[in-house]
Amino acid sequence: MGLLQAAKWHYSSTHYERSPAQIKSEERLVPGVPFNRYFLMPAAVLIQVCCGSLYAWSGFNLPIERAIYGPDLSAKKVAIDRGLASNVFFVAVAVFGCTAALLGPWLERNGPRKGAMIGSTLFFIGNLVTALGVHVQSLALVFVGYGGIAGAGLGISYISPVSPLQKWFPDLRGLAAGLAVCGFGAGSIFSPFTQKALIGPDYANTGEENLGVPKTFIILGACYFVVMMAASLVLRMPPPGYAVKGMDIHTVKGAESFGIVAPTKTLSDSDAALDKSESHHTVVAVPDHDRLTAANFSLRLHEALASREYILMYLMFLCNEATGLLIISKIQSITQNQMGQTADTAASINSALGGCNLAGRLLIPTLSDFLGRRKPLFFVSLCAQTLFLALLPGAIDNQQYGLFLTCAFIIAFFYGAGFGLIPAFLSDQFGSRNVGATHGVILTGWAAVSVCGGLVFNAVYKSEVTRLAPVITQTYDLNFRWLLAFTSFGITVTLLVPTGLRDRRLPRKSGEWFRFRFFARLVRVINGVPRVTSKADEDAEWSEYLARLQPATQAAEGNEIYGAAR
Template sequence: MIIGPWLEREGPRKASILGGFLFCAGNLITALALYLKQMWLIYLGYGVIAGYGIGICYISPVSALQKWFPDHRGLASGIAVSGFGAGAIVSAKLEVALIQHTGLPTTFLIMGLGYFVLIFISGLVLRTPPPGFSPASLNDTSLDSEMHQVEMGKTVEDDESAEKSNSKKLDDDDDKKEWTLLEALVSTDFRLMYVMFFSNILFGLVAISRLSNMITDIFGKSAEHASTVVAINGGFNLSGRIFFSLLSDYVGRKNAYVLMLTCQLIILASFYFITTGGSTTYWLFLMCMWIIASCYGGGFGSIPAFLTDKFGQYNIGACHGVILTAWSLAGIVGGIVFTSVFKATSEDRDISDPFPYNVNVWWMLGIVMVGWTALLFVKPTERDRKVYKMLGRFFPKK
C-alpha cells in the first residue's frame, strides 16, 4: 500500500529487489531472534520487515503483468498469484525437512538467503513495457482491441445507434483511464470493491483454517485423512486463481465475482444441512469446501485485473496494495469472531456437534450477502457491458 506509488515511478525491478532484500533481512533477524530467544525481535523481523518485503514482492510482478498483457490481464494476474500460493506449499515442505536436520534458527537463515537469491534473479528480468506498447494479439475486431482503444483515449463505435450516446457517456465516466491515485482510492467503486473483496475471502480463510477440524470433529475421519483433504483443498485454491481469472477475461471481472459470491451464498445457506447429514453428506461437504477454496483463490487472481480495468494500469500498484488490507482484516476479524462464537457455543457440547460451526456460518452469510449487494452497485467495465449486450441479443426485451 505504502510503496505502490514508488513502484509505479521506479518500476518493478527495483521494487522486487527491495522487497527481496527486506524479506531476506526479516528472515535473518528472525533467525537471530530465535537464537537469542527474543520474542520482540521476531515481531520486528518476521512480522514487520519480512511483511513489508513479501508485500512488495507480491504486487511488483502483478503490476508489470497488467501492463504487458492488456488483452489477457485476468490470466496473467491469475498465474502470478497462483505462484504465490504454490511457493507457500513448496516452502512449507522444505522448511519441515530443514527444521528436522538443522534446527529452527538455521532454517530461517538458509531460507532467507535462498529467497533473496531467487527473488533477485527473478527481479532482474522484470520491467515495464515501452510507451505505446501493444501486443500482437490485439486486432481491430476483437473485444480486447476495443478495450485497448478505450485505454488509449479512442472511442468505441456502438452497434446500436439508440444506445450510442449512453455508451459513450459510460466510456467517459466509468472506464476513465486517467484516474489519479487519490481519485481512485476515494471513489465509490473502490470502496464497494473493498467490501466485495473482504466478503469474498472471509469464508475461504475460515474454511481453510478450520477444514481439518471439521473433518475430524464433525465427520469422525482420521487426522491422516484430514491432512490429505487439506492438501487437495490447496490444489483447488491454486486452480481457482487461474480458472476464475481466465474466466474474467471472457465474461468480465464483475460477472466473475458475481459467480464466485453466488456460489458462496448457496453453500453458506445450505451449510447446516450439509454438516448434519453425517456420512451421507460428507462428499457433498468436500465438494462445497473445494468450491469455496476455488472462489477464495479466484478472488485473489481476479482482483488485479478488475482494479486495472477500473482505475488504469498506473494505479494498480497502490490500489492492489490497499485492497489487500481487506485480506488482513478478514483474517483478524474472521479469526477473532469465529473463535469467540465457537468457544461460547461449544460449552457442554460433544465435539462432534456441528452447532458451533453452523452458528458461525450465519454471521458470515450476512457479510457475504453485504459483499454481494455491494458488487451489484460497482459500475460495470467495458468488458462486462459487452457481455450484457451479447446476452441482450439472445434474450431481447419484448
C-alpha cells in the first residue's frame, strides 16, 4: 500500500471493532457498578483540567529564561521577556493540533481509552524532558520536551473524551461538548499559582527559588499523569445501536425525523435509577412512506473533510480562536511589563482569564442546546471579539486597567466558547460517528494560528520594541490591528456556513460556486451569477434527491449502525 493509498484509507476507515465480551464488560464501570453515561462527564473534565495546564505556560516564560540565560544584565534582578520561551507554547499548540488531526481517525478505530492512556504517557514524558532541558540550560531540549512530546500527548488526550461524549449524548450535544472541553480552561485557573509556589514567588526577578523550574515540571507532570490515567479508565464508546430520543451517532441536524432502523440499546434498571429521564432509549419506527434513515445523511469521513461546509467551518473556527490564543500566550507578560502590575497580580489575571475561558466553553454550548442552533453564537462570538480587540490598544496605551481587563476577559470568554461549540456543531453537520476525526482535523486551524500567528506576533512585537524604545505601552498595538483582520473575515465566513439540511445535502448545480438563503429562498451563485431557486423547483429537487437515497437505505437495513463501516 502506497503512502497516498494509506492516507486515503486512514481518513476513510473509522470502523471500531469490539468483541461481544468487550461490549459486555463495558456495561460495568467496575465489578458491581453498572456504567452510566454521566460517569463520562467528570472523567472528561479531569483529563481536560490536566491538559489545560498548557494555557498557564505564560507563567513559565520568564522563569525558564531566567534559569537558562540568567537575569537581565542591564537591570540585574529584573526579569526580561526575551520572546524565546513563549515560542515553546506556540510549537506545543502546533504539535497538539497536528497530532489531533493525524490520530483522530485512529482514535475512532481504537477507542478513547487507549488514546487517553497513550496521550497521558506522552505528556508525562514531555514534562520530564522539559525539566531536563531547563536543568542543563538547553532551550532546544525544552522545545523537544514540551513543544514536541508533551504537545503530541495533549493532542490525543484532548480529543479522547470529546468523541465518546458526543456519541453518548446525541440529545445534549452542546452540554456534552462544553463539559468535554471546559476543563481545559479550568487548567489555567490553578496552574499559575501552583507553578509560582513551586518555582518561587518572584524567582524571575530575584532568583530566589523554592523547588525551582525543573522540579516543578517533574512534580506537576507526575500529578497530571496519575489523574489522567485514572480518568481514562472510564472512557468508552456506546454499545451497537445506541440512540437517545431517536438520535444516534449518524444523526445530522435536520434529519432527526427520519428515525433509526437498527436495534437500539435500552437502559438497564440501574441506569434508569440514576436517570429516569432516559427511558426514551427506544427504537424509533420508520414510517412506511419514508424508509430513509438518519444514516443516509451522514457523510463518510473523507467526504465530510472535503465538503465546502467543513472548509468554511474550518476558517470560521480559525478566525474565532486566533485572538484569544495569542493574548493568552502573553497575558502575564503584558500585565507585568505593559500594565506595570506585580508577578502575583499577573498570575491572578492569568487564572481569571482561565475562568472566563472555562465559562465560555460551558455556558455558550449549553445555551446552544437551548436555542437549538450553534451558528448564531459563533457570529456573536466573532463580533464581540472584534469590538473588544479594537478597544484593547487604547486601553493599554492609556493605562486604563479596568478596560484592559474587560477586553481580555471577554475575548477569553468567547475564545473558550468557540472550543465548546465546535464539537457539537460538527456533530450537527456531519453526525457524531466521526467527530473525533473531524474535530481533530479542525484543530489544525488552531495549530496554524499558533505557529504562523505566534511567530509573526513575536516578530512584530520585537520589531516594535526596538522601534518604540523606550516606550513599551504601544508595542502590541500593531499586532492587535492585524488580528482585527482575522476576526472581521471570520464574521463574513460564518454567515456563509450552511446549516439547513437542504442547504447542505441538496446536490449542487454545474458551475455552482456557493449558495445562501435570502428571505427563505435558496440563492445559488452559478458562474458568478446569483440565481434564485423557486420553492416548487427546490421541493422537486429535494424529492428527487430523497428518491435516489432509497436504494442505500435498503442495503443498510439490518446492519448494526455503529459497527458498520461506510
